[in-house]
Amino acid sequence: ANKTEIKIAVEKIFNVKVTAVNTLNRPGKTRRTRTGLGKRKDTKRAIVSLAEGDRIDIFGGPVG
Structure with a gap:
């Protein structure tokens, strides 16, 4: 994927x-493997910057 495709997918x-x-x-x-x-x-890794105030909570917020 290129940068444009990554941006569209994340948004x-x-x-x-x-x-x-x-x-x-x-x-x-x-x-090294058994045969050589x-x-x-x-x-490929992507580092995505978000607009001010936007956030992606991958692991969720605090419990309780």
Whole structure:
């Protein structure tokens, strides 16, 4: 996914206003296997900035 697709998805799923999206590609690590060397897959991470006052509570708020 590119930055525009990430912005649209986050705004739609979490109902917030995204002001900026920064992405970084993490290369997968090489690991030894029984048959030689294997490689874990590459991953992409996204850092999303939200408008003032918007918040995404992934783990919920305080209980009680």
